[in-house]
Amino acid sequence: MTDTVIDVRDLRKTYRTPFRRKKVEALNGVTFEVKRGHIFGFVGPNGAGKTTTIRTLMGLIRPTGGTATILGHAIPSRAARYKVGFLPESPYFYDYLTIAELLDLAGRLFGMSRDARRKRADELIERVGLGRARGQSLKKFSKGMLQRAGLAQALMNDPEVVVLDEPTSGLDPIGRKEVRDLILELRDHGKTVFFSSHILTDIEAIADQVAIIARGQLQALGTPAELVKRTVLGIDVTVRIAADAAIDELVAGASHVRRTGDELALTLATDADVDAWLVAARERGAKVIAVEPRHETLEDLFMREIAGAA
């Protein structure tokens, strides 16, 4: 069994504008691999090429160049689609169906038997927390509920590979956590998950591999640990200090200064004398809550790469 589940080589997609026939390169030689059992996070700003890449992989768009395979099958492959679950971006479903009917339709397209469809649908409806909305048409679903319905239909065939386009988009913090937990659960069951997101903390929290795309080109690819520099960018200090205490000297030269009630948080430069700063703070009656090094985050990397691409 091959270790590479999704293999994308020099993928290109060029559109032409309707009247002036001007070329627009949506994808310009994108190359990456997704390994079995990994969670692959695909990040990029709006218009970067994330959704075009995903739609190309799912056979919705025909590439103008390059190759891509899923589970060894060249796209668009019906054989591969039997083993892939897909959640489109901002999913639109037939709003006159109930969740059970939507899953039944999905099951029929996968060639599942009536009993298998019913059993799997019951299981998934409970799993995505839509048991109480079972009898409602999708028209009455909130955006978060539609996203859950979309996740359920993506899992109907118990896929080996799950492709999720912005799965946490439009969800509240609880919904986002539930989706993250679901993705982790899928990986624990040996599934490979490829997902795109704007929410970098989601990617950083769960992805084994991250790719950053901008202007149709991959800007960075690797594990979060590989990508994010471990060098210390500053020292984050949080102290509790009387609201009326003079802090002008303490905040001089610091960045990210934030004062909330009697709590003061700031970032000192890496070469700052932290011990001397703490002594000065204590002299003003401050109590130290936290002192920790500030490392580069995925967000810092993202902003750096996007700025580089621009």
Add this chain to the structure above:
Amino acid sequence: MVGRIWAIALNTFREAARIRVLYGIVVLVLGANLLAVVLGQMSIHEEQRVARDIGLAGISLFGSLTAIFLGVFLLYTEVQRRTIHAIVSKPIERWEFVVGKYVGMAVVLTILVAMFAVAMILMLAWQQVGVSGEIVRALVLAWVEVLTVAAIAIFFSSFSTPFLSGIFALAMWALGRVTPDIEAAIKTGSGWIRATAHVALEIVPDIHLFSPSGRVVEGALVSVNGDFITWGYVGLASLHGLGWIVGLLAFACVLFHRRDFA
């Protein structure tokens, strides 16, 4: 394959059954039948023929308009609303999707034509006209016409917007209804008229075959009321319709296969 096509057809049926315009069309057909009774009463000793002709014309007209309406919207809205993304990303071929949409539409249209036919038969019964073989054959022809027009609409909808698809389908249907006049233009016209008429005759289905009343065949005026419309004729006309349906759907599948769903 059959299971997937049927799944799409079933879903299309569900979708179409929710379109309120269809219920309006049913009301219009019932109205046409009432009008047929009134106009029949106004005629002199032609009550039955007028009622029958208007009843059949209503089925043909409203059935075809419904077919165009469903054909241009049901496929297009799948792409426009992006509901197609969650469908064609599953193991279904695009041609199966197009055929499934057509089959679903055909089921809806068949039910509608059956309802129109029942309304017409009731109206005729009220006029004390029994259901003769000629009427059954005319109903079958109207049904085949409606299914052919649906295929025309699906074909245009596979690559165009509902507005343009509607215009093209309507034009093709209208031209198909007047093929004898186009043939006459070839015989009597000259220059560009003849050339245009030749082209028109080649690219439109002979929809006039499905409403043969008033057609001149071998020098004689034939009518649905006459004995000319045999089951053999119905079979040949249906084969003509089936050929066009298969051809148009095949082109629609090819065009749909090449589309990007961005």
